[in-house]
Amino acid sequence: MNxxxxxxxxxxxxxxxxxxxxxxxxxxxxxxxxxxxRDVSFTLSQGESLGIFGESGSGKSTxxxxxxxxxxxxxxxxxxxxxxxxxxxxVQMRDLRRYFGAVFQxxxxxxxxxxxxxxxxxESLTIHEPHLDREARETRIVASLRLAGLDETVLDRLxxxxxxxxxQRVGIARAIVLRPPLLVLDEPTSSLDVSVRYQILxxxxxxxxxxxxxxxxxxxxLPTIRSVCNRVxxxxxxxxxxxxATSAVLDDPQHEYTQxxxxxxxxLPDSASRVPRP
Amino acid sequence: MSADGxxxxxxxxxxxxxxxxxxxxxxxxxxxxTLKPGERLGIVGESGSGKSTxxxxxxxxxxPAAQVTSGVxxxxxxxxxxxxxxxxxRDARGAEIGFVPQNPFGALNPILTLEKQFRNALRAHRRRAxxxxxxELAVRAMAGVGLAKPAMLLRARPxxxxxxxxxxxxxxxxxxxxxxxxxxxxxxxxxxxxxxRLIMDLLRKGASDEGRxxxxxxxxxPMAAEYCARLxxxxxxxxxxxxxVNSILSNPKHEYTRQLIHxxxxxxxxxxxxxxxxxxxxxxx
Numbered sequence: 001m002n003x004x005x006x007x008x009x010x011x012x013x014x015x016x017x018x019x020x021x022x023x024x025x026x027x028x029x030x031x032x033x034x035x036x037x038r039d040v041s042f043t044l045s046q047g048e049s050l051g052i053f054g055e056s057g058s059g060k061s062t063x064x065x066x067x068x069x070x071x072x073x074x075x076x077x078x079x080x081x082x083x084x085x086x087x088x089x090x091v092q093m094r095d096l097r098r099y100f101g102a103v104f105q106x107x108x109x110x111x112x113x114x115x116x117x118x119x120x121x122x123e124s125l126t127i128h129e130p131h132l133d134r135e136a137r138e139t140r141i142v143a144s145l146r147l148a149g150l151d152e153t154v155l156d157r158l159x160x161x162x163x164x165x166x167x168q169r170v171g172i173a174r175a176i177v178l179r180p181p182l183l184v185l186d187e188p189t190s191s192l193d194v195s196v197r198y199q200i201l202x203x204x205x206x207x208x209x210x211x212x213x214x215x216x217x218x219x220x221x222l223p224t225i226r227s228v229c230n231r232v233x234x235x236x237x238x239x240x241x242x243x244x245a246t247s248a249v250l251d252d253p254q255h256e257y258t259q260x261x262x263x264x265x266x267x268l269p270d271s272a273s274r275v276p277r278p
Numbered sequence: 279m280s281a282d283g284x285x286x287x288x289x290x291x292x293x294x295x296x297x298x299x300x301x302x303x304x305x306x307x308x309x310x311x312t313l314k315p316g317e318r319l320g321i322v323g324e325s326g327s328g329k330s331t332x333x334x335x336x337x338x339x340x341x342p343a344a345q346v347t348s349g350v351x352x353x354x355x356x357x358x359x360x361x362x363x364x365x366x367x368r369d370a371r372g373a374e375i376g377f378v379p380q381n382p383f384g385a386l387n388p389i390l391t392l393e394k395q396f397r398n399a400l401r402a403h404r405r406r407a408x409x410x411x412x413x414e415l416a417v418r419a420m421a422g423v424g425l426a427k428p429a430m431l432l433r434a435r436p437x438x439x440x441x442x443x444x445x446x447x448x449x450x451x452x453x454x455x456x457x458x459x460x461x462x463x464x465x466x467x468x469x470x471x472x473x474x475r476l477i478m479d480l481l482r483k484g485a486s487d488e489g490r491x492x493x494x495x496x497x498x499x500p501m502a503a504e505y506c507a508r509l510x511x512x513x514x515x516x517x518x519x520x521x522x523v524n525s526i527l528s529n530p531k532h533e534y535t536r537q538l539i540h541x542x543x544x545x546x547x548x549x550x551x552x553x554x555x556x557x558x559x560x561x562x563x
Contacts, residue, residue: 055470056441164325193324193497198541202550220470226548246548264471266478267546268500269527274543 014081016182016214017044017067021076024062036062038238039076046181049208049215051229051246053222053261059238064186064218068102069093080182098128101175105187107167111159118155121145121174128178140177147211148173149203165196172203176211185217189224201227222265226250234258286459286491287336287375288312292349294331294340294364305331305344307515312352315458318485318492320502320523322538323512330380332512333463333495337377338365354458376452378445378462378481385448386436392416392447393432399451419454420447423480442473449477453484459491460484466501478505499542503527511535 024037037059044050054060065071067078069085077084080096088096104110111120121141125132132140142152148169159167168188175183185204189197205228207213219225225232226246233243234255242255253259268274294306306328313319323329334340336351338361345362352358354374379385387395396416400407407415413432420428423446436444445465452460462481466474482505485492496502502509503523511519511532518532530536544550 056468194499194545195324195537195541198545198550201545205550222471223542223545223548227545227550261471264475266475266498266500266504268503268539268542271543271546274527274539275547275549 014046015043016046016048016081017216018079019043019063019067019076020079022063022066022073022078023075024059024066024071024073035238037066037073040235040238040240041076042233042240042243044182044214044216046214047208047212048231049217049229051217051219051225051232052235053219053225053232054235055220057237058235060218060220060235061186063235064184064216067216068100068184069096094127098124098178099180099182101178101180101183103168103171103175103183103185103188105190107164107171107191108159110171111167113159116156116158117145117150117162117170117173120159120170121177124174124178141173144173144177145170147176147207149199163196164192165200168192168200169203172200172207176207176213179211181212182214182216185215185219185228187219188217190219190221197224204228222250222261234261286313286315286317286354287493288352289332289336290350290352292332292335292351293347294328294335294344295347296331296344298343304515306335308349309512309515309517311510311517311520313459313491313493316485316489316491317508318482318494318506319508319510320494320496320506321510321512322496322499322502324497324538326514327512328515329495329497329512330463333461333493335364336493337375337461338363340364374457374459376455376457376460378448378452378460378465380464380467385451386444388436391433391435392420396432396451396454399455403455405455415454416450419450422454423447423450424476425450442469442476445469445473445477446480449480453490456488457490459493461493461495463495464497465494466498474501481505499538500546511538 019040019042022037022040023035025033025035027033040063042050052060052063062071066073072086077086079085080099085093085096118141121144122137125137125140145151145154150166150169150173154162154166162170189200192200201224208215215228217225217228229246231244232246232249233240234249234257236257242249242253242258249258250262253262288311290310291308292306293304293308296303296305309332321329321332331344335346340363346364350357350359351365393413393416397412400412416432417428420431425431425443425446439447460481465481466477469477478501481492484490494502494506506523508522509520509526510517511526511534513534519526519530519535526535527539530539
């Protein structure tokens with residue numbers, strides 16, 4: 001694989017990620033097996049942003065773990081630039097991880113509380129780019145923090161000395177420090193207040209545009225998906241029931257479940273009139 | 279409870295402090311509000327705004343680390359000097375004020391059948407009823423919140439119910455004694471969209487059918503705007519703005535309220551930066 005990050009290509013480019021017929025069943029202590037994911041397929045092209053919408057129990061987090069290679073599917077495969085990740089050895093998998101950045105829901109819990117921001121963000125450089133000297137490393141860490149909307153003043157802070165929004169920005173800086181082509185965002189803003197959420201999502205949208213990143217965003221929040229994703233797949237009881245361009249699916253849903261969801265949303269009255277005209 | 283006083287529920291210059299690790303933090307700073315009979319009022323704020331503390335002070339269920347430092351509470355037209363714990367007596371909770379807390383898991387006793395929990399609520403309020411009468415009332419309350427096969431469900435324990443069903447049981451328990459007011463603190467947290475709608479519709483229906491007042495505490499501005507007539511916007515322990523939903527949404531006075539409305543409206547319309555439609559993508563259109 002080419003370690004250089006490719007620029008986003010025109011549509012029709014070679015897909016970055018292909019999930020093909022993924023299924024995963026878990027054994028529960030009571031109640032027998034639960035089919036968490038059933039025959040899920042999707043394609044993610046370079047530069048795209050695909051949202052996987054699902055409510056609790058829909059299997060959306062299992063999908064993100066299967067794509068990240070943290071769990072193996074019972075059937076089906078995930079290919080990254082044509083390579084089947086389930087066929088990779090442990091060492092190959094570790095090497096592959098540098099191409100996948102991941103940001104999770106709970107910013108504080110996903111950051112080691114005893115580590116400084118410098119160490120948190122620099123950790124994957126230590127693993128994957130050990131040849132970097134101190135100065136080059138610091139430069140990369142600071143550049144990453146800046147892209148995530150922070151600056152060098154936070155380098156020596158511990159997670160608890162940061163606000164929730166700043167913690168999640170550290171999570172983003174950590175995820176992009178190796179300049180991976182793909183970011184998997186699993187409920188990245190659902191524990192944040194709406195004004196902070198708005199700012200973080202704006203940062204993610206800017207990053208995607210300016211850095212040519214590809215996103216797989218897992219969320220239960222329709223506005224989050226509408227804001228960040230150009231495509232959406234709606235997951236219900238482990239299966240994708242509807243997929244398409246975000247505006248098409250959310251404005252004119254075809255599946256009964258999606259229609260119910262969209263109708264259940266409580267929106268601000270006259271939302272559209274309260275934002276500047278494009 | 280009489281419904282003709284100046285206000286059903288209210289607070290005047292209510293202040294609450296928390297003590298953590300020897301440090302005192304003002305969580306609620308001279309908050310004043312009045313809830314009129316039959317009115318639906320939303321207290322809107324983000325985390326740390328003090329909105330839940332106001333509700334707990336009124337209910338008298340502040341945690342040990344918190345105490346009311348000043349203020350007068352009005353409950354059912356009576357003014358009472360707020361005690362350190364705040365609030366109303368236990369007798370009033372449930373009978374006069376129904377409470378729907380954030381977490382249905384914590385609100386129900388995990389080891390008792392639902393029927394037993396309904397019976398215990400009756401006993402706590404010294405209502406006399408035979409077992410059969412109590413069951414009959416409980417069945418009616420469960421059916422009233424749209425739960426199918428209520429008689430059978432009453433024999434279940436909370437863990438056998440889904441999150442949405444549990445919260446419906448909590449709403450039934452909060453409203454079956456016909457209180458004149460329901461206080462709901464983030465009543466839809468953790469529920470999926472369809473159940474969120476359902477719970478809020480139940481609370482609104484109870485309010486309009488029975489002339490019950492609703493105090494809704496929420497971080498969700500669209501939710502408060504949809505289900506309340508008047509809003510109190512809180513930030514850092516203070517009320518920054520108060521008024522009708524219409525006046526606040528169309529003419530917010532405070533910078534914070536403007537920001538909040540802007541964030542929500544931008545997210546809902548899928549635009550993140552000035553005039554840029556962020557989901558706009560050549561490949562998708």
